[in-house]
Amino acid sequence: MIKKTLVGGSLALLLSGLVFGTGMSSYIKTGFGYARDAVKDVVPVNVEIDRARQMIDDLQPEIAKNMKLIASEKIHVAKLQKQIDSKADMLASAERDIMRLTADLQSGDTRFVYAKRTYSADQVKDDLAGRFNRFKTQKATVDKLQQMLTAREKTLQAAKDRMDEMLSAKRQLEVEVENLQAQYAANQVAHAASSLNLDDSHLSRTRDLIDSIRTRIEVDEELLAVDNQYYGTIELTEESDEDILNQVSTYFNGDQPTAEDSVAMIQID
Numbered sequence: 187m188i189k190k191t192l193v194g195g196s197l198a199l200l201l202s203g204l205v206f207g208t209g210m211s212s213y214i215k216t217g218f219g220y221a222r223d224a225v226k227d228v229v230p231v232n233v234e235i236d237r238a239r240q241m242i243d244d245l246q247p248e249i250a251k252n253m254k255l256i257a258s259e260k261i262h263v264a265k266l267q268k269q270i271d272s273k274a275d276m277l278a279s280a281e282r283d284i285m286r287l288t289a290d291l292q293s294g295d296t297r298f299v300y301a302k303r304t305y306s307a308d309q310v311k312d313d314l315a316g317r318f319n320r321f322k323t324q325k326a327t328v329d330k331l332q333q334m335l336t337a338r339e340k341t342l343q344a345a346k347d348r349m350d351e352m353l354s355a356k357r358q359l360e361v362e363v364e365n366l367q368a369q370y371a372a373n374q375v376a377h378a379a380s381s382l383n384l385d386d387s388h389l390s391r392t393r394d395l396i397d398s399i400r401t402r403i404e405v406d407e408e409l410l411a412v413d414n415q416y417y418g419t420i421e422l423t424e425e426s427d428e429d430i431l432n433q434v435s436t437y438f439n440g441d442q443p444t445a446e447d448s449v450a451m452i453q454i455d
């Protein structure tokens with residue numbers, strides 16, 4: 187099964203190479219880039235903000251480590267400075283002794299007394315030569331130590347400056363994350379306000395019912411107005427009594443009115 191999978195994968199790569207040519211690697215990189223961007227877009231913003239906070243917190247161990255290194259270097263620099271100061275004091279004392287012996291020899295005396303002991307001029311010259319050689323060696327050592335101290339002080343100062351920049355950058359990142367959090371919260375409130383759908387179905391049905399009732403009442407009022415207009419009009423002329431008598435006579439006697447009677451009835455009306 188594994189062998190078939192490997193063979194299938196090899197064939198797929200071979201076919202991809204034939205189709206895409208030598209640029210297949212760029213297609214693969216591009217595909218991974220799209221996939222990575224797609225995954226990042228799917229991750230919620232609040233999760234990304236929490237991730238940013240965690241990354242800022244992860245800076246603390248590195249900061250603590252650097253601070254420890256700086257503290258250790260400060261101690262070493264202080265010890266080196268103390269060592270140089272001590273050697274400088276010794277050099278100053280040795281220089282004074284050399285200058286004293288030199289002055290004594292330049293006086294031209296042949297006998298010299300130091301600490302209640304007498305020395306010849308040759309003995310003093312030999313002692314002066316030895317002191318001078320040792321002085322030059324110690325002075326060279328102190329110069330090297332001083333150079334070392336200067337270099338370490340520069341390194342220490344650079345580390346301090348770098349640490350200050352790191353702490354300042356960390357504080358700035360913390361402020362920016364809090365600003366992003368506030369901005370995100372404001373956007374969430376805006377989204378919630380714009381998408382807040384209250385269930386007003388019962389209210390709508392009640393409003394529809396009231397509108398229906400109002401419409402029925404208005405229809406009834408309109409019908410009453412029409413009835414009064416066409417059927418409730420006031421008779422401006424009253425019926426003639428003679429006309430009534432003629433109608434009764436015609437009904438009971440069966441007499442048909444003549445043309446002259448009809449004209450008379452019209453004139454009476």
